[in-house]
Amino acid sequence: MLSFDSRLPLGSKRAMKRTAETFDVVVIGAGAAGMMCAIEAGKRGRSVLVLDHAVAPGEKIRISGGGRCNFTNLEGDKAERYLSANPHFCKSVLSRYSPRDFIALVDRHGIAWHEKTLGQLFCDGSATEIVAMLLNEMRSAGAVLRLRSEIDRVEQTDTGFEVAVGGGRIACDSLVVACGGKSIPKMGASGFGYELARQFELDITDTRPALVPLTYAVQVLEQLKPLIGVAVPQATVKGGKGRFEEDILFTHRGLSGPAVLQVSSYWREGEEIVVDFAPGLDALDFLKTAKREHARTALHTVLGWKLPRALAVLIAHDHGAPGNMADQPDKALKAVAEMVNAWRTKPVGSEGYRTAEVTLGGVDTRGLDQKTMAARGVPGLYFIGEVVDVTGWLGGYNFQWAWASGFVAGQAV
């Protein structure tokens, strides 16, 4: 049982409201960041209450990484792997809680893991092991978790904050906002963190769905129909200032796969993306050689040596001349090579928050202290995790940000 805060000055506004429960720290949001913060604050002897409106904690952890949770990345402390209007902000936070620190925690709990690719660490078993680990740590640290808690109101008091929830009132010295972003509303995402930030006059940078599949106009989709379900391994996708070489996948709405999800964080409406289906291959050179050496072979067969068959057939049909390699004029070979090495298209949008893994943008970091995640000018108020304008690449970076920002706030609350 937690003991209530006894350091209140008698006669203070808060002490007079006798019906209010009291905690040192209230964390709103039992996700990755909120639970990490509660653990660290609890370990320091602070009484901590975590409130969440969902029926279960850590729901995004549970569904993450295809159910295996890509819980960090070996390069998760590299600031250049994160997007923010204030790109240097995350450096200090990331340096204070590294991927190694989280791996050590996972190891202490005997959770088996493996590196899949590009430094991405996944559980061997299930993502629920990470949720169970965090809940165990919270229990050991004495933090209290209250689910199904709809928050009606938050008010600043003389000594901290008062949170109105489910007809009751909870007073606290420190309030930590860890409500996440807007992605996947059906998993509890609410945008409530932004409302709180506005209430306390913090700025919010533009928010938009990120790490999300890109969509195309109906006419383009009609052309790409034969490619639905086709994956191209290790393609290069360029969009905005982003350039990624990973798999891509044609879907019935457009393009997905890791390289496209990554680029979606950089791409903006009206811009082109450029796909190289065979990076490292000079397609024109390859086709000219094939014309000399395999004159009687069909163009789509030659392309099929380098590309998935359905893509090879489509490119040959749309850009090649009828007949075999011998029948291909230079102009056709050029057009085909251009399609292979630099396919230019304009997505019309993205699948939106319904499927986006994260929200780009959020609470402007210029209003936060980079050592503690505290809001400047509002003593005792903290913002951590995805609600903040720090967005990681795909591959465990977003959890690393959640752990690290939760950790530093947990040391300060």
Ligand SMILES: Cc1cc2nc3c(=O)[nH]c(=O)nc-3n(C[C@H](O)[C@H](O)[C@H](O)COP(=O)(O)OP(=O)(O)OC[C@H]3O[C@@H](n4cnc5c(N)ncnc54)[C@H](O)[C@@H]3O)c2cc1C
């Ligand atoms: C499908 C999917 C897969 C992903 N896979 C990975 C991955 O493998 N690796 C990786 O690094 N990242 C992954 N991510 C991103 C990662 O899940 C998030 O970046 C991370 O969960 C953010 O942590 P958070 O604690 O800030 O927010 P969240 O985990 O979103 O937690 C916020 C919590 O706040 C609660 N909440 C919201 N509003 C309110 C309110 N009004 N009142 C009370 N409680 C509220 C929510 O119920 C939730 O429990 C994935 C995301 C998705 C959607």
